[in-house]
Amino acid sequence: YTQAKTLVFSRFGEPSDVLRLHTHSISPTLPDGAVLVRALAAPVNPADVNTIQGTYGARPAFSPLLGTPEPSAVPGNEGCFEVVAVGPRVGGGLRKGDWVIPATTGFGTFRTHALVENADRALLRVGGDKGTAGLTAKQVATVSVNPCSAYRMLKDYVDLVDLSVKSFARGDGATGGAWFLQNGANSGVGRAAIQLGRLWGLRSINVVRERATAEETEALKSELRELGATVVVTEAEFLDRSFSARLKEEWTRGDREPVMLGLNCVGGKSASAMIKALSPKGCMVTYGGMSRQSFPFPTGPQIFKRLRFEGFWLSEWAKENPAEKRNTINEILELMREGKFKESPFKEVEWNWDTEEKVLKDAIQGTLEGFKSGKGLFVF
Numbered sequence: 351y352t353q354a355k356t357l358v359f360s361r362f363g364e365p366s367d368v369l370r371l372h373t374h375s376i377s378p379t380l381p382d383g384a385v386l387v388r389a390l391a392a393p394v395n396p397a398d399v400n401t402i403q404g405t406y407g408a409r410p411a412f413s414p415l416l417g418t419p420e421p422s423a424v425p426g427n428e429g430c431f432e433v434v435a436v437g438p439r440v441g442g443g444l445r446k447g448d449w450v451i452p453a454t455t456g457f458g459t460f461r462t463h464a465l466v467e468n469a470d471r472a473l474l475r476v477g478g479d480k481g482t483a484g485l486t487a488k489q490v491a492t493v494s495v496n497p498c499s500a501y502r503m504l505k506d507y508v509d510l511v512d513l514s515v516k517s518f519a520r521g522d523g524a525t526g527g528a529w530f531l532q533n534g535a536n537s538g539v540g541r542a543a544i545q546l547g548r549l550w551g552l553r554s555i556n557v558v559r560e561r562a563t564a565e566e567t568e569a570l571k572s573e574l575r576e577l578g579a580t581v582v583v584t585e586a587e588f589l590d591r592s593f594s595a596r597l598k599e600e601w602t603r604g605d606r607e608p609v610m611l612g613l614n615c616v617g618g619k620s621a622s623a624m625i626k627a628l629s630p631k632g633c634m635v636t637y638g639g640m641s642r643q644s645f646p647f648p649t650g651p652q653i654f655k656r657l658r659f660e661g662f663w664l665s666e667w668a669k670e671n672p673a674e675k676r677n678t679i680n681e682i683l684e685l686m687r688e689g690k691f692k693e694s695p696f697k698e699v700e701w702n703w704d705t706e707e708k709v710l711k712d713a714i715q716g717t718l719e720g721f722k723s724g725k726g727l728f729v730f
């Protein structure tokens with residue numbers, strides 16, 4: 351029998367109130383089509399906390415399967431696992447020692463081990479023929495949510511690469527690739543967008559919140575520029591009346607190099623400023639609401655600038671495009687393997703047999719707080 355520990359919750363609420371660490375054992379006799387996996391690493395994303403709070407777009411089902419006193423759900427959507435045992439009739443060529451990631455959201459990754467039924471559909475084997483050489487568990491554990499979202503949002507709404515090509519072809523003196531604009535630029539998604547944008551020859555205007563001191567703000571700006579950001583401004587600079595003029599004069603040659611895509615992580619005033627900054631016929635994609643503030647869709651810009659407003663939700667996109675999701679993940683893993691894509695900063699939390707429930711809950715509870723140096727990552 352394998353002894354396993356799993357975080358569970360049986361009702362919605364604050365993580366520190368509702369999460370429990372549950373110990374159980376997994377039988378060595380695996381059902382048909384099932385594998386036993388052991389966790390290597392799992393990040394704590396904002397959506398995981400929203401799911402525990404019951405405020406997320408998808409609600410988990412509470413089940414009696416783990417033998418908890420009340421039916422329960424396991425939090426966590428992303429992680430890297432190693433296959434430790436393979437049951438009879440497992441498809442997909444899964445073997446002991448393979449690294450795998452959940453194929454869909456709602457897997458429940460905050461646990462030391464999992465018995466995974468229908469393993470060939472529930473898991474993606476990492477790395478194809480090349481295996482895991484050159485990859486770390488941390489990279490694999492964090493590829494499928496943030497980098498994947500950034501990739502799809504940069505590709506699926508405005509063809510920025512085509513725009514760059516056309517702009518250069520016109521020979522009107524374009525000074526670089528097409529622009530996109532994003533707030534929450536130091537988030538996991540933001541950092542991924544910066545790097546992918548640079549690899550695809552795009553330019554980015556990135557908005558971050560001011561830090562406690564001018565030195566810290568400058569350090570964050572230069573960190574993002576090193577990742578490939580073209581321009582980094584603070585939220586205060588972005589919200590200032592002077593921003594439109596700066597955009598025209600300093601970066602877009604009087605709007606001749608338009609800003610056609612805005613990625614909105616924050617909402618509120620920052621989103622309103624984004625609507626002002628976007629060029630006519632531009633598209634704003636909202637994917638997060640970190641400020642917890644909504645924002646108006648003002649009539650004037652909708653009509654006179656003919657703006658387009660879209661919402662992005664990775665889980666639904668992935669359900670509709672499972673093959674594309676696999677391809678996107680594999681492409682980003684290749685970039686990581688080649689050293690062209692850096693994972694975000696993380697605060698590692700070791701999870702071993704003796705780790706106390708409180709340590710694990712604390713790592714989750716702080717996730718929605720701002721000004722963090724990195725998001726939580728359970729390392730097993």
Ligand code: NDP
Nearest residue numbers: 396534536537538539559637638640641662663664720721
């Ligand atoms: P991270 O934890 O890496 O980053 C959080 C970001 O939010 C930081 O840039 C932080 O800035 C900012 N932030 C925190 N609090 C506030 C606030 N009160 N006002 C303004 N900004 C704030 O997050 P992720 O990259 O994992 O996720 C970012 C967002 O994207 C989340 O809302 C998440 O749910 C969403 N997301 C959505 C997906 C989808 O499919 N729709 C997929 C992936 C992510 P600072 O450092 O200044 O605090």
